[in-house]
Amino acid sequence: MSIPAPSPSAFGITDAAQAQFVASHLTPHPFQTYVSPLKLESKVGNDLPTSYIVCTDPIYKMLETSRNWVKAAGWKMSEIRAGHDAMVIAPERLAELLDTDDA
Numbered sequence: 001m002s003i004p005a006p007s008p009s010a011f012g013i014t015d016a017a018q019a020q021f022v023a024s025h026l027t028p029h030p031f032q033t034y035v036s037p038l039k040l041e042s043k044v045g046n047d048l049p050t051s052y053i054v055c056t057d058p059i060y061k062m063l064e065t066s067r068n069w070v071k072a073a074g075w076k077m078s079e080i081r082a083g084h085d086a087m088v089i090a091p092e093r094l095a096e097l098l099d100t101d102d103a
Contacts, residue, residue: 001030002028004028007023010060010084011083011084012055012082012089013083015089018088018089021088022088050073051075052066052075052077053079053080053094053097054080055079055080055082056082057081080093
């Protein structure tokens with residue numbers, strides 16, 4: 001079983017060319033990833049510095065549980081004013097965040 005892929009607009013993509021590009025790469029998401037437990041042998045991040053970039057425009061509600069987990073775990077959080085596909089919408093700004101200690 002799988003969950004149908006949302007439309008590019010769900011990820012904040014409004015540019016027609018970007019939407020067409022993203023739509024051509026979307027696939028259904030396997031349902032089992034939501035119900036199968038993740039078993040790790042060590043702590044998430046292996047005690048390395050961890051951070052999370054929140055895409056805020058629009059916020060992708062499907063990731064609310066992940067954002068709450070990250071907050072509770074005390075990870076450093078940064079925001080980018082872009083939708084979930086920031087690598088398509090704002091690649092330069094995303095690269096800056098990923099390339100610095102500010103992420």
